[in-house]
Amino acid sequence: MIEIENKTKCSGCHACANACPKNCISMTSDEEGFWYPQVDKSKCIDCGLCEKICPIIHKWQPDNSRTTTAMAAINTNEEIRLKSSSGGLFTLIAENIIDQGGVVFGAAFTDDFKSVRHICVDNIADLDKLRGSKYVQSKIGDTYKQAKEYLDSGRKVLFTGTPCQLGGLYSYLRKPYENLFTQDIICHGVPSPMVWERYVDFREKKSASSTQRMFFRHKKYGWKTFAVLFEFSNNSAYVKRLHEDAYMRAFLSNSCLRPSCYACSFKSMKRQADITLADFWGIQSVLPEMDDDKGTSLVLVHSDKGRDLLAELSDKIKSRKVNTDIVEKYNPSVAKSVSVNDKREGFLKDIRNEDFEMTVAKYTKLSVYKRARRFAGRVKRKLFRILGR
Ligand SMILES: Cc1cc2nc3c(=O)[nH]c(=O)nc-3n(C[C@H](O)[C@H](O)[C@H](O)COP(=O)(O)OP(=O)(O)OC[C@H]3O[C@@H](n4cnc5c(N)ncnc54)[C@H](O)[C@@H]3O)c2cc1C
Ligand code: SF4
Numbered sequence: 197m198i199e200i201e202n203k204t205k206c207s208g209c210h211a212c213a214n215a216c217p218k219n220c221i222s223m224t225s226d227e228e229g230f231w232y233p234q235v236d237k238s239k240c241i242d243c244g245l246c247e248k249i250c251p252i253i254h255k256w257q258p259d260n261s262r263t264t265t266a267m268a269a270i271n272t273n274e275e276i277r278l279k280s281s282s283g284g285l286f287t288l289i290a291e292n293i294i295d296q297g298g299v300v301f302g303a304a305f306t307d308d309f310k311s312v313r314h315i316c317v318d319n320i321a322d323l324d325k326l327r328g329s330k331y332v333q334s335k336i337g338d339t340y341k342q343a344k345e346y347l348d349s350g351r352k353v354l355f356t357g358t359p360c361q362l363g364g365l366y367s368y369l370r371k372p373y374e375n376l377f378t379q380d381i382i383c384h385g386v387p388s389p390m391v392w393e394r395y396v397d398f399r400e401k402k403s404a405s406s407t408q409r410m411f412f413r414h415k416k417y418g419w420k421t422f423a424v425l426f427e428f429s430n431n432s433a434y435v436k437r438l439h440e441d442a443y444m445r446a447f448l449s450n451s452c453l454r455p456s457c458y459a460c461s462f463k464s465m466k467r468q469a470d471i472t473l474a475d476f477w478g479i480q481s482v483l484p485e486m487d488d489d490k491g492t493s494l495v496l497v498h499s500d501k502g503r504d505l506l507a508e509l510s511d512k513i514k515s516r517k518v519n520t521d522i523v524e525k526y527n528p529s530v531a532k533s534v535s536v537n538d539k540r541e542g543f544l545k546d547i548r549n550e551d552f553e554m555t556v557a558k559y560t561k562l563s564v565y566k567r568a569r570r571f572a573g574r575v576k577r578k579l580f581r582i583l584g585r
């Protein structure tokens with residue numbers, strides 16, 4: 197029977213809860229807002245399946261017989277690319293599966309935008325719900341069970357998510373399926389659902405309204421200085437650049453990630469997924485002709501299934517092959533966990549009761565360099581105004 201003694205050893209993937217034959221595992225939030233399995237011992241028959249299935253207990257090892265290739269890619273449909281976080285490759289992959297009668301699993305906001313969970317989509321219009329990065333942990337719920345039912349019925353399934361969520365899926369399924377396609381991401385880590393809920397409450401209180409639409413990666417100021425955007429039902433809006441937004445500062449200062457993200461068991465250039473998607477950071481140096489600041493994807497292809505799928509999309513993407521050696525240089529999260537912020541504990545305690553922005557300001561001071569750049573920017577803008585330009 198599963199018992200979590202060390203929280204870095206549970207990614208919250210829900211595989212154990214999906215697999216338990218007695219349905220006696222519930223995923224419950226701890227004080228930091230992360231889900232962990234809790235067993236109802238009165239119903240447990242001690243079959244051991246939950247431990248057998250856990251992808252962290254049985255540490256996944258990369259399959260060295262597979263060859264990974266890398267490319268820079270852009271969806272040539274600019275409207276979709278601008279609505280996507282990077283180059284819009286996810287939408288093309290998902291449309292391909294739906295066009296063949298398949299279904300797509302991925303992360304979507306709940307109706308009130310206060311949390312994120314995995315859902316299943318079977319039509320192109322609903323892909324809008326999955327499009328775009330949501331920087332908060334997505335709840336898997338019973339989607340592994342749903343995916344298995346579709347797979348057993350012979351329908352094509354594309355399952356997308358973080359590497360640990362795909363690790364959970366493969367462990368749960370316990371056998372290969374020809375009709376299963378998977379796409380993961382290079383993953384910095386996932387912030388606490390509790391912190392996200394507190395932030396939505398904070399923004400809604402400030403605007404005295406409820407959230408109608410939310411984007412983590414709005415491209416108003418370009419892809420590289422991406423903006424956080426909230427639109428509210430009273431027609432007001434909030435838009436801030438990455439480093440000016442309190443939530444994104446908490447996320448990127450590693451103050452509110454899941455404990456398992458600081459010791460991630462799934463970091464590797466080689467993956468279980470068929471395809472890995474990421475932002476092609478550094479594209480302006482590597483392939484300047486593929487950079488228009490509207491979003492370029494880094495695509496890692498790990499399997500023949502992934503290669504065949506991408507070949508079918510060749511007339512819808514602009515792409516260039518790159519050497520896999522450069523990936524880690526520009527995107528270290530592919531193979532290395534981030535370090536824990538030593539103020540994390542204090543931050544996660546205070547954020548529960550104190551003012552959101554003040555708590556973030558207290559725990560994540562801007563670096564001297566960033567302050568100097570901001571100050572220089574302000575001076576420049578003032579000078580331009582004075583000179584009338
Ligand atoms: C938590 C998180 C951390 C990331 N860290 C990095 C990083 O360090 N470096 C990097 O280059 N890229 C990172 N990415 C990936 C990047 O932000 C883009 O999602 C990716 O490049 C795909 O972009 P796209 O334009 O093809 O598609 P989009 O339409 O922008 O992406 C949609 C896809 O993202 C999935 N998704 C969205 N939110 C979540 C979530 N909360 N959990 C699981 N899946 C989700 C959807 O299911 C769908 O598959 C991260 C994404 C997330 C969600
Ligand atoms: S040991 Fe078996 S019955 Fe008990 S919680 Fe684990 S899977 Fe469920």
Ligand code: SF4
Nearest residue numbers: 206207209210212250
């Ligand atoms: S990592 Fe997944 S399978 Fe393992 S204990 Fe945590 S939720 Fe269960």
Ligand code: SF4
Nearest residue numbers: 359360383385457460
């Ligand atoms: S960093 Fe690792 S453990 Fe954390 S969400 Fe990403 S894949 Fe999962």
